[in-house]
Amino acid sequence: MQKALDVGLPIVAIVFLVVGGVLGLTVAPADKDMGDVYRIMYVHVPAAWAALLAVTVTFVASLVYLLKNNWHADALGEASAEVGVFFGALLIVLGSIWARPTWGVWWDWDPRLTTAAILLFAFAGYLALRRFVDDPERRATWAAVAAIVAYVDVPILWFSVRWWRTLHQIQNTGESTHSVMTKSLLWNALAFALLYVWFVRLRYRVALARQAEELAEPPETEPAHTPAP
Amino acid sequence: MNGTIVGGWEYIWAAYLVTWGSLALYALSLVWRARKAKSGEPQPGSKP
Numbered sequence: 001m002q003k004a005l006d007v008g009l010p011i012v013a014i015v016f017l018v019v020g021g022v023l024g025l026t027v028a029p030a031d032k033d034m035g036d037v038y039r040i041m042y043v044h045v046p047a048a049w050a051a052l053l054a055v056t057v058t059f060v061a062s063l064v065y066l067l068k069n070n071w072h073a074d075a076l077g078e079a080s081a082e083v084g085v086f087f088g089a090l091l092i093v094l095g096s097i098w099a100r101p102t103w104g105v106w107w108d109w110d111p112r113l114t115t116a117a118i119l120l121f122a123f124a125g126y127l128a129l130r131r132f133v134d135d136p137e138r139r140a141t142w143a144a145v146a147a148i149v150a151y152v153d154v155p156i157l158w159f160s161v162r163w164w165r166t167l168h169q170i171q172n173t174g175e176s177t178h179s180v181m182t183k184s185l186l187w188n189a190l191a192f193a194l195l196y197v198w199f200v201r202l203r204y205r206v207a208l209a210r211q212a213e214e215l216a217e218p219p220e221t222e223p224a225h226t227p228a229p
Numbered sequence: 230m231n232g233t234i235v236g237g238w239e240y241i242w243a244a245y246l247v248t249w250g251s252l253a254l255y256a257l258s259l260v261w262r263a264r265k266a267k268s269g270e271p272q273p274g275s276k277p
Contacts, residue, residue, distance in 0.1 A: 101236075
């Protein structure tokens with residue numbers, strides 16, 4: 001089963017990415033305002049959803065660690081945070097590529113963009129914190145608290161486009177888009193979701209291996225005195 | 230201001246190439262790190 005998932009997940013994800021790519025780049029009609037440039041949304045939006053899913057999993061895993069002292073939850077939190085930082089960085093780069101022809105700038109300190117950048121740096125900080133603390137228990141506790149604090153940004157990010165009507169548009173609904181547009185987005189979103197699961201599975205193993213290494217280390221004690229003959 | 234943005238395919242291709250390229254590179258890095266972890270090699274950040 002594990003092997004089937006390891007092989008099957010990326011294969012199915014690649015198939016979905018190809019279908020989503022073909023639909024998004026060739027079949028879906030141009031947008032009435034944004035023309036063809038909106039096609040970047042088919043990868044930008046799934047990257048955003050994957051990043052939010054990743055930090056949500058880290059948030060829940062952090063709560064579980066703090067409540068149950070569960071080391072698997074700590075490893076899952078670490079794994080999902082790294083994957084979240086990857087998707088978050090991708091999200092910001094893709095948004096920037098889309099913003100240049102649409103807004104005329106690569107970056108703007110719009111509330112949505114700013115809160116997305118804060119989230120990325122907060123979870124990058126979470127990963128940095130994990131590198132700096134040697135003691136596994138202290139590291140897991142501090143990291144869990146950091147993840148919960150960082151997660152406060154998520155609802156602000158999500159509602160920012162409704163609370164402050166600035167440059168970034170609000171979320172579209174399926175009613176306002178052509179059905180092929182919705183399908184293109186869903187194929188890519190499914191591909192990104194599968195890739196998220198596959199990435200976390202791989203990264204989780206790395207985190208577990210490190211935990212096993214650390215927990216197997218003998219405690220640091222004073223060297224025993226050799227008795228005098 | 231009204232009107233439709235014309236062209237911009239260089240940005241679209243750039244975005245898709247960045248997406249596919251970064252997904253592939255990150256996947257390769259994870260596969261490599263997971264294999265290293267399985268073989269019992271020391272993990273980055275662990276004590277020497």
